[in-house]
Amino acid sequence: MSSPSPVDAPEHVLKLLSELHQKSLEQEAVISKKRKVFSSEILGDLEDKKSTTNPQIEFDQLMLDKFIALDEDKCQFTYQLINAMGATNIVEAGTSFGVSTIYLSLAISKTKAATGKPGIVIATEKEHEKAEVARTYWAQCGDGVQKEIDLREGDLLETLKDNLPEIDLLLLDIWAALALPTLKTVLPRLRRGAVVLTDNTISGAKGYADLLAFLRDPANGFQNMTLPFTNGFEMSVYHPSDQ
Numbered sequence: 528m529s530s531p532s533p534v535d536a537p538e539h540v541l542k543l544l545s546e547l548h549q550k551s552l553e554q555e556a557v558i559s560k561k562r563k564v565f566s567s568e569i570l571g572d573l574e575d576k577k578s579t580t581n582p583q584i585e586f587d588q589l590m591l592d593k594f595i596a597l598d599e600d601k602c603q604f605t606y607q608l609i610n611a612m613g614a615t616n617i618v619e620a621g622t623s624f625g626v627s628t629i630y631l632s633l634a635i636s637k638t639k640a641a642t643g644k645p646g647i648v649i650a651t652e653k654e655h656e657k658a659e660v661a662r663t664y665w666a667q668c669g670d671g672v673q674k675e676i677d678l679r680e681g682d683l684l685e686t687l688k689d690n691l692p693e694i695d696l697l698l699l700d701i702w703a704a705l706a707l708p709t710l711k712t713v714l715p716r717l718r719r720g721a722v723v724l725t726d727n728t729i730s731g732a733k734g735y736a737d738l739l740a741f742l743r744d745p746a747n748g749f750q751n752m753t754l755p756f757t758n759g760f761e762m763s764v765y766h767p768s769d770q
């Protein structure tokens with residue numbers, strides 16, 4: 528018997544989450560032979576086609592109506608981890624239609640209540656249309672979810688430059704080429720013991736080569752483990768030696 532969901536949320540929110548995960552998986556099965564979207568591979572295929580359009584623009588167009596949501600078990604794990612850490616300040620790199628964001632928001636509403644600390648989920652999305660859809664799902668969840676989220680629209684390399692509190696957890700669920708620049712943008716605000724979670728680090732290892740080299744260089748202060756979720760989920764704990 529599989530264990531019940533650890534997520535503490537009203538029935539209508541759990542039902543919405545389950546429907547959104549289902550839609551996301553159906554979309555990915557249609558566009559990817561591997562049934563999962565790996566940005567570096569799809570971009571590579573588009574580059575190989577040598578069409579006249581810019582592959583990055585073509586890729587972004589293709590993804591405009593796609594969820595590409597973080598897998599349900601990874602979302603549940605992240606929710607559990609936030610509760611275990613008492614994390615209240617989260618950065619989500621890559622929000623799309625806001626599925627994983629709902630878990631982050633539910634988790635920090637609990638940790639804020641338990642610790643009395645302030646906190647926020649800083650969500651990021653560069654596509655206005657996607658941000659609007661995310662907002663409608665958060666509204667369906669209710670004020671309890673909506674009020675915990677600061678959605679920063681635009682290129683996250685700009686929107687995350689300023690006004691970041693000390694960050695407990697960074698979720699990297701972004702196109703592979705952006706992962707390392709995003710980490711470097713948030714790094715000065717990571718607290719000691721902060722956790723960085725990166726999706727698809729087994730299947731997407733080629734696209735993440737620069738990020739993984741950085742995380743695994745002892746000089747940069749991360750202790751890493753690839754968690755055995757489907758396609759890998761990297762958990763990196765920040766323990767810089769100079770703090």
Ligand SMILES: C[S@@+](CC[C@H](N)C(=O)[O-])C[C@H]1O[C@@H](n2cnc3c(N)ncnc32)[C@H](O)[C@@H]1O
Nearest residue numbers: 595596597621622623626627652653682683700
């Ligand atoms: C894998 S999806 C995120 C899925 C989301 N975490 C979830 O579980 O529902 C990555 C998202 O990052 C967005 N994105 C790509 N480049 C970006 C950038 N430079 N700044 C902000 N968002 C970006 C894409 O539009 C896409 O919606």
